[in-house]
Amino acid sequence: MVMTEVVYKNVLVAEDSSVIQNLLKKILLFENCKITSAKDGQTALNKFEDGEFDLVIMDFNLPAISGFEAIQKIRSLKTKKGKVPIIGISGNAKNLPTSAFFEAGVNDYMQKPLDYDKLIELVKKYTGDSE
Amino acid sequence: MNNDIIDFETYNELLKYASKADVLDIYKEFEHETGHFLSLLKSLNLENDSPEILSILHTIKGNAASLGLSAMAEYSEQSERAINESRMSNENDIYTKLLEFYSKFSDNYERLLKLW
Numbered sequence: 001m002v003m004t005e006v007v008y009k010n011v012l013v014a015e016d017s018s019v020i021q022n023l024l025k026k027i028l029l030f031e032n033c034k035i036t037s038a039k040d041g042q043t044a045l046n047k048f049e050d051g052e053f054d055l056v057i058m059d060f061n062l063p064a065i066s067g068f069e070a071i072q073k074i075r076s077l078k079t080k081k082g083k084v085p086i087i088g089i090s091g092n093a094k095n096l097p098t099s100a101f102f103e104a105g106v107n108d109y110m111q112k113p114l115d116y117d118k119l120i121e122l123v124k125k126y127t128g129d130s131e
Numbered sequence: 132m133n134n135d136i137i138d139f140e141t142y143n144e145l146l147k148y149a150s151k152a153d154v155l156d157i158y159k160e161f162e163h164e165t166g167h168f169l170s171l172l173k174s175l176n177l178e179n180d181s182p183e184i185l186s187i188l189h190t191i192k193g194n195a196a197s198l199g200l201s202a203m204a205e206y207s208e209q210s211e212r213a214i215n216e217s218r219m220s221n222e223n224d225i226y227t228k229l230l231e232f233y234s235k236f237s238d239n240y241e242r243l244l245k246l247w
Contacts, residue, residue, distance in 0.1 A: 019194040027148040091193040113196035
C-alpha cells in the first residue's frame, strides 16, 4: 500500500469572532489547511512576521489595527512575504465600493455570511491546489 | 423540516465541509459567545456606549448569518442601522428582543440538529 503524505497549507486567519474563526478552522481543515488564528490586526501582523504562510484570510473590521491597515502593512513589505495572497472578508462589504478592498491590497474579497463553496474555490486557487 | 430558528440550507452547506459533531460544536460556541455578548449588552447604554453596542450587534449579525440564524441576524442588522441613523433610543428593546431570539435558539438547537 502506498501512503501519501498530506501536505498542509499554512493559512493565517485574522478574525475577531471566535465563532467564525472556529468555523473557518474546521472548514479549511477539510482542504488540508493548517490554521493560525489571530483576533486582532496587531496579533495578525505579529504572527505573520513570525510564520510562513501560503494564504492570509483577513477580516477588515478588526480591533487594535484594522484589517485594512494590516493588509497595507503586509503589502508594504519588499520581500516575497509581502506578495502573499490575501482574501479579505467583511460584514460591511455592501457599504463600501469594491475598489476599496482591492486598493487595500487584497487578491479577492468575500462578504459575510461567507459562501463556503466560493471560499474553498478561492483557497484552492491561491494555494495552487485548483483542479 | 421547517422551523424559524435555523436555516436548514446553511446547516447542510456546513455539513459539506465538517462533521455533524464539528458543526454542533460551532453552534455550541455561538451559544456561549452570544450569551456573553448579551450579558455585556445588558450593562451598556446607548448614550455612553454606542460604539460597544454597535460592535456587539455587528458580531452577532455576522455569526448568526453564518450559521443560518436569519431572524436574529436581520434584527441585529436593523438595530445596527437604526443606531447609526439615530432612530433607536432604548437599548433595553434591543437586549429584550435579542434575548428572545437567543432563548428560542438555545432551547431548541440541539434537538433540531439531531432531527436533521
